Amino acid sequence: MKNIFITGGAGYVGSVLTPYLLSKNYNVTVFDLFIYGETLKQHNNLKIIKGDMRDNVLLKKSLEGQDQVIHLACISNDPSFELNPKLGKEINLDSFEPLVANSKNAGVKRFVYASSSSVYGIKEEKNVSEDMSLEPLTDYSKFKAKCEKILFKYKSDDFIASVIRPATVCGYSPRQRLDLVVNILSNLAYHKREISVFGGDQLRPNIHIKDMVRAYELFIEIDAEKINGKIFNVGFENKTVNELASSVKSVIGNDVIIKHVPTDDNRSYHVSSKKIWNELGFKANYNIEDAVKDLKNAFEKKILNNCLDDINYFNIKKMQNINMV
Secondary structure, rough: OOEEEEEOOOOHHHHHHHHOOOOOOOOOEEEOOOOOOOOOOOOOOOOEOOOOOHHHHHHHHOOOOOOEEEEEEOOOOOOHHOOOHHHHHHHHOOOOOHHHHHHHHHHOOEEEOOOOHHHOOOOOOOOOOOOOOOOOOOOOHHHHHOOOOOHHHHOOOOOOEEEEEEEEEEEOOOOOOOOOOOHHHHHHHHHHHEEEEEEEOOOEEEEEHHHHHHHHHHHHOOOOHHHOOOOEEOOEEEEEEEEHHHHHHHHHHHOOEEEEEEEOOOOOOOOOOOOHHHHHHOOOOOHHHHHHHHHHHHHHHHOOOOOOOOOHOOHHHHHHHHOOO
């Protein structure tokens, strides 16, 4: 199955995943609005379709001849979603079932859905595993949970359906985001030499973007029976915000000042990735320091510029700017 269709293939993760799969000799079709610019280089095996997830006619046509779908496209994170709840619902929920149905009708054999570890809500348990109840706190995470159920309605021996619940992704991408916790801390540490930590004892699960890409590769290559109808957390290090800040400082420089600010927001998230290791043999290869090193390198080499102000690095600022409807 060589033809891979990636929605959101020019996004933060998609911009790393797409060239990686091309390097593995897959034929990749990217379906994306490209609101953050052209991040993908031309390639003989790459087809780019500029399209909206709500355009069922274009989607239906675009899915012809595809073997597998990796669905990344969404209005991501709660603040961006809450800017325009109607748009968020249309993109993240309403367009999902038509995509799944059209995929199955087009003869797609495998569908991988990028959900979110936020579907668990806040748990007291030390290790939050896939069999625990879902208690999503926001519409963003509630719609992620609903889409999981929708997908599994279509599961069959001929339509392999699987769900990945990623931790917060970190590290460098051609379509850089600097509004995710490790990336935020790295950006401020490098450019301001100062980090403000609100609280600090809250746990935050993270996954290096290179490991996230490796996980998607695994799901398109592994035996179908191992993943069909199954859900897997994908994360690595559950570190406190204090620990994340210390990791960032150790890479960026000892002159970085860490300031602690009291907060009423003590939400703590921690997920277990034992299942994907035990059942699929997947383990993360990269840590937080590796992600910070990649970002530092991009800052030093001016691959990333104007990092405190360029709205393309911050989803909510970009969406406010373009007034997407």
